[in-house]
Amino acid sequence: MKQFMNGIRQGFGDFGHTIATIVNTVLLFIVYIIGAGLTSIIAKIFGKRFMKTSLHKKSYWTDLNLKKEKMDNYYRQY
Amino acid sequence: MYILGIGCYYHDASATLLKDGVVVAAAEEERFTRKKHDVRFPINAIMYCLKSQNITVDDLDYVGFYEKPFLKFERVLYQHLEYFPLSLKTFLSSIPSWINQKLRVMRRIRKTLKYKGDVLFIQHHMAHAASTFLASPYKKAAIVTVDGVGEWTTTSYGVGDGNNIHLMKHIAFPHSIGLLYSTITAYLGFSVNNSEYKVMGLAAYGIMDRKKNPYYKKLLKVIDIKEDGSFRFDLRYFIFQHADRMPSKKLCKLLGGPISSRDSEMTQRHKNISAAVQLITEDILTNVLKHVHKVTKLDNIVIAGGVALNSVYNGKILRNTPFKNIWIQPNASDGGTSMGVPLYIYNTLLGKKRKYHLKDAYLGPSFTTKQIKKFLDSNKIKYSTFKNDKELVHKTVELVSGDNVIGWFQYGMEWGPRALGARSILANPCNPKAKELLNTKVKHREKFRPFAPVVCEDDALKYFDCDLPVPEPTDYMLMVYPIHKKWHKKIPSVTHVDGSGRLQTIRRNQNHLYYDVIKTFGKKTGIPILINTSFNIRGEPIVCTPYDAYKCMMGTGIDYLVIDKFLVKREDNPRDMWDSEKYAKD
Numbered sequence: 001m002k003q004f005m006n007g008i009r010q011g012f013g014d015f016g017h018t019i020a021t022i023v024n025t026v027l028l029f030i031v032y033i034i035g036a037g038l039t040s041i042i043a044k045i046f047g048k049r050f051m052k053t054s055l056h057k058k059s060y061w062t063d064l065n066l067k068k069e070k071m072d073n074y075y076r077q078y
Numbered sequence: 079m080y081i082l083g084i085g086c087y088y089h090d091a092s093a094t095l096l097k098d099g100v101v102v103a104a105a106e107e108e109r110f111t112r113k114k115h116d117v118r119f120p121i122n123a124i125m126y127c128l129k130s131q132n133i134t135v136d137d138l139d140y141v142g143f144y145e146k147p148f149l150k151f152e153r154v155l156y157q158h159l160e161y162f163p164l165s166l167k168t169f170l171s172s173i174p175s176w177i178n179q180k181l182r183v184m185r186r187i188r189k190t191l192k193y194k195g196d197v198l199f200i201q202h203h204m205a206h207a208a209s210t211f212l213a214s215p216y217k218k219a220a221i222v223t224v225d226g227v228g229e230w231t232t233t234s235y236g237v238g239d240g241n242n243i244h245l246m247k248h249i250a251f252p253h254s255i256g257l258l259y260s261t262i263t264a265y266l267g268f269s270v271n272n273s274e275y276k277v278m279g280l281a282a283y284g285i286m287d288r289k290k291n292p293y294y295k296k297l298l299k300v301i302d303i304k305e306d307g308s309f310r311f312d313l314r315y316f317i318f319q320h321a322d323r324m325p326s327k328k329l330c331k332l333l334g335g336p337i338s339s340r341d342s343e344m345t346q347r348h349k350n351i352s353a354a355v356q357l358i359t360e361d362i363l364t365n366v367l368k369h370v371h372k373v374t375k376l377d378n379i380v381i382a383g384g385v386a387l388n389s390v391y392n393g394k395i396l397r398n399t400p401f402k403n404i405w406i407q408p409n410a411s412d413g414g415t416s417m418g419v420p421l422y423i424y425n426t427l428l429g430k431k432r433k434y435h436l437k438d439a440y441l442g443p444s445f446t447t448k449q450i451k452k453f454l455d456s457n458k459i460k461y462s463t464f465k466n467d468k469e470l471v472h473k474t475v476e477l478v479s480g481d482n483v484i485g486w487f488q489y490g491m492e493w494g495p496r497a498l499g500a501r502s503i504l505a506n507p508c509n510p511k512a513k514e515l516l517n518t519k520v521k522h523r524e525k526f527r528p529f530a531p532v533v534c535e536d537d538a539l540k541y542f543d544c545d546l547p548v549p550e551p552t553d554y555m556l557m558v559y560p561i562h563k564k565w566h567k568k569i570p571s572v573t574h575v576d577g578s579g580r581l582q583t584i585r586r587n588q589n590h591l592y593y594d595v596i597k598t599f600g601k602k603t604g605i606p607i608l609i610n611t612s613f614n615i616r617g618e619p620i621v622c623t624p625y626d627a628y629k630c631m632m633g634t635g636i637d638y639l640v641i642d643k644f645l646v647k648r649e650d651n652p653r654d655m656w657d658s659e660k661y662a663k664d
Contacts, residue, residue: 025170032158032169040162050160051252053313060308064234064248066204068426074198077184078148 083419085144090413095127096420142419149229161320202228209418210382211238225383226256267338284353293354307366386410408554409494442491497612499592512571519635531572
């Protein structure tokens with residue numbers, strides 16, 4: 001009996017997990033199409049690039065200038 | 079003052095504990111969970127660090143994390159925006175882990191550790207830079223960091239001066255030497271973020287002549303390299319920016335075939351492609367280092383990032399560039415950033431005096447004689463006990479020179495990916511069949527991969543064409559040097575096809591038993607060199623505990639285990655429940 005109940009519990013767990021994965025995927029798909037898609041299309045219309053891709057510059061080094069900052073900055077995750 | 083550094087969620091999760099400016103414990107999570115390159119929150123490594131000092135989280139003054147998660151997430155989002163709609167699949171597969179895990183680092187630290195103190199976030203490449211400069215012997219040095227990618231940066235350079243680090247310039251994602259190497263690794267059918275060193279080993283079998291290697295010129299088409307070492311990809315040859323694979327169809331066409339399958343045999347074409355990517359990596363790094371020297375005008379160079387594990391190139395740095403001294407920490411890739419974080423907090427942010435110079439890599443868990451005896455007795459394992467160190471050394475030498483394979487378990491576990499005489503397998507390098515013997519009995523790895531020699535630091539120059547003085551990174555198996563020609567036939571098992579060896583040098587003050595075994599072996603055979611390979615089976619992390627070591631020995635063909643002052647013979651003990659061989663995988 002105990003084994004049977006454990007099986008049922010396991011089955012419901014797996015079922016819940018599958019439903020959650022499907023719902024998450026559908027929601028993320030909508031976010032991708034509307035959020036990322038619209039932003040990307042609008043950006044491309046205005047010529048905005050999100051990555052540096054052009055070749056034939058004299059040098060590809062760019063300024064980083066990373067050094068000790070105010071302590072407060074290190075509490076931030078950005 | 080205690081500061082804990084944490085790195086996780088990408089590859090090689092790890093933790094490091096700093097006590098009053100000195101690293102007292104450091105380990106990677108994989109060694110505890112037995113899952114290679116484990117990315118998960120390193121709770122076991124953290125617990126080891128705290129336990130090693132008999133402290134709790136309440137004793138920590140700061141906890142530091144090895145990157146700025148939101149900056150990295152910004153880069154991920156930008157990738158999806160740039161490559162819409164091609165990135166749909168990776169968006170659906172990667173975003174859940176960001177929402178559930180990677181953007182909740184603070185919550186995870188607070189909840190899992192029940193820690194209420196300050197949590198600081200250090201930029202990824204600054205953590206790399208600090209992990210090498212602040213652990214180095216130099217007061218002032220040029221710094222170069224090169225890896226796959228951090229938040230945005232893939233390559234950076236700057237100067238370390240006293241307690242301060244200034245990273246001046248960088249190259250940003252998607253242009254990355256690490257990702258170029260990984261792309262070719264994937265193309266050759268090896269696993270990314272794991273098998274890059276196999277490509278490095280395979281390269282020696284290819285044509286290492288720029289004019290004669292047909293793939294060298296072809297690969298130059300995918301990357302624009304400037305004289306100052308800066309570079310940029312032609313992104314038509316890559317798809318890692320938006321897909322879960324790395325080479326594009328255009329790159330496959332350029333290299334004359336599809337991506338190799340995992341088990342495919344390595345042909346001369348594969349070997350030449352490996353050689354080509356190694357040559358291009360060396361070209362770029364030489365240009366970068368020459369440029370950095372020109373800008374900084376310093377003699378000392380410290381390097382960090384996954385590319386700093388390219389030991390073949392590391393051995394050429396002092397010959398190919400104007401730098402006079404080099405230092406690299408043993409865990410140069412992402413695993414090592416958890417060491418950079420607390421050092422940066424202590425030395426740079428808090429401005430406290432630098433006290434630390436990493437002189438050996440034995441920062442992981444160690445076990446007392448009493449603990450090991452208890453393990454052996456409670457598992458009814460048959461063993462003998464050495465009367466003293468002298469007997470231990472002589473018996474080990476007798477066994478190795480008799481062509482036995484020895485599991486060697488002493489001191490604290492190594493920090494970093496290499497076994498350095500704490501969790502090592504030792505064998506006789508003079509035996510021409512030792513390579514086959516080790517592969518058949520234990521390692522089951524690709525035939526083209528060489529085994530590494532270990533030599534006492536004071537004997538290194540006799541056998542290897544090293545830089546003078548022998549650089550400290552050779553202690554951590556980070557430099558490949560040519561073996562003098564007259565020794566090639568005497569130590570065939572550790573001489574790679576190109577006549578080189580990825581040597582480890584050992585100093586007596588680091589590990590006196592290991593040093594004495596090598597010296598005594600030298601007295602007996604005339605060659606003070608041993609084969610040193612990692613104590614694990616293929617696909618598993620290096621062993622951590624006596625249990626792991628015994629299980630590894632019993633499941634393989636290791637003949638003897640020298641563990642603390644005890645000697646265990648495999649044949650004296652029943653195999654049954656200890657058979658680890660069935661777990662072996664890539």
